[in-house]
Amino acid sequence: MSKFIEQERIIEALLFSSQDPVSIKRLVNILPKNSEVDTIIANLQKKYEGRGINIKRSGAFISFRTAKDLEYLFNEVKVQKKSLSRAARETLTIIAYHQPVTKLEIEEIRGVSVASGTIDSLMELEWIKLGRRKNTPGRPLTFQVTEKFLDYFDLSSTKDLPGLKEMKDLGISVNKVNQKFEDG
Amino acid sequence: MSKFIEQERIIEALLFSSQDPVSIKRLVNILPKNSEVDTIIANLQKKYEGRGINIKRSGAFISFRTAKDLEYLFNEVKVQKKSLSRAARETLTIIAYHQPVTKLEIEEIRGVSVASGTIDSLMELEWIKLGRRKNTPGRPLTFQVTEKFLDYFDLSSTKDLPGLKEMKDLGISVNKVNQKFEDG
């Protein structure tokens, strides 16, 4: 039996009783001082591997979630989310791949301005939030994705996004293009 | 490893995701024909014995429950949840946007007097601290936000707090009353 058994029990109980992911920070506060929280979580993750419920880590949060291969059990319960507009999906994708990213940068990539409803709807879903200001003229605010976004799409961090490198390589700044167009 | 592993997984996922206890009858329907449901449940119960979540059987129903001895975890949370009242949020916001600001000025803006408990709770969180005395009659003390506050909100200075117009430009509606504030 693990020497961390009491800590594991506490984490199990907390995760079970919460629908939303629990922050690691919170666990650190609740667990006895000097607990090796990361090790305990890793052990626990291993323990639940291959079981009907697994332990997921998204960013600085962890949660219990049903195993993905058992989705057939829930066919009746499935709630299809109302589908997002194309603008919202594209905006979300750009934020996820390029975060932290400014509104102007999103507009440059999409070639159109971002309608206000778009940002609001993503904020309402709590999939995006404001990030730090960028150190460029005007110090614009940036957008970034949330833990809830990661949780929803079953990602443990934005580093897990498919094709991240390809997207990064294509870059975001297109000022050059516009300038060329303008100076001819 | 148990030979019933697949059946166990199914039961775990179903118990975990359902709000109410699951009837044994339902499990019999879902599990492969001729599964020894009672044996599987008994095994699973044993497996979760002494863990943070247990399997409870009451009559013809079973469910996951957090371990009785961990009740205390949830009491603590109740207290923690209360810790930032609406008054405290408003006071904090005023201090952040107007610092250094005196108690009288806060009261003028809010239109009600500031309970000392409000200031205390913000002080306790180490989100506000005393600032310089103001050069006005009586030389009243002022409040300002702390480094910890800035860290928490990922700001490099209070100058980075977003302004109203800026929010609008970003396409975020700020007038919408946030659910979170309705309860306060």
Added chain:
Amino acid sequence: MNNNSQEIKTTQYIEEREQTGFCLNLDGYEGPLDLLLSLAKNQKVDLKKIQLALLADQYLEYIKEVKDKVKLDLLADYLVVASWLTFLKSKLIIPEEEINEDNVEKINELLALRLQRLEAVRKYEDLLFSRKKLGENFFASGTPREVEVIKDDIITLDFIDLLRSYLLIGNKKNIQFSLDNKKNYLFLESAISFIEKKLLANKDWMLIQDLVREIHTKSGAQIKSCLASMFCGSLEFVKSGKIELRQSNVFGDISLLGRNK
């Protein structure tokens, strides 16, 4: 599989266009870049090798067809791009020795890059949304505690929440208050006369910060307002050619030098 779905999407696009011909409302496109991308895909070549001249023709033709059928404001963006393309095309058909070929090539490349980028967003958007999703393919606990546990509610506060609660106070009291600390402002006229005096007295480069600090001490106006007015004032003098402004890098120091006699 991913390539496949991409292909299906593309063909759908093309079919849609073919069916509706040029009656397609521009609303269907998310801006000119989107339209360009779908036209470029019709060329059925690697996006890196698109032919700008051909693309420009297609685009212009399309715009000509729809321009009477859509709202003007919607069309504005499209017309800007149309004028770019016209301009670029004119460069392309001018006899070779007269144009800087490098330049045209570069523009072609950059346009291709923009299209590739938008295409990549589309591709990964599809991949993202085809992932297993919470509440659809996997599930959270169905028996959360009665007391809404977890989520230490302080943790979920962000500065939009702060701003909102601030505005709520305003609404409650039915008053409008400004987020700015409206104290003393330095008027532009005072800044201009201050700069003028300084110009007469000085023949060297001066740091604008030094001037700002000086007038801030003298006038007692807010430092921010001093900076803004001093900067605006300097621009006035630049316009009339009386001073020169210099800033070596972004956020770097700004200095000014008088140029008259």
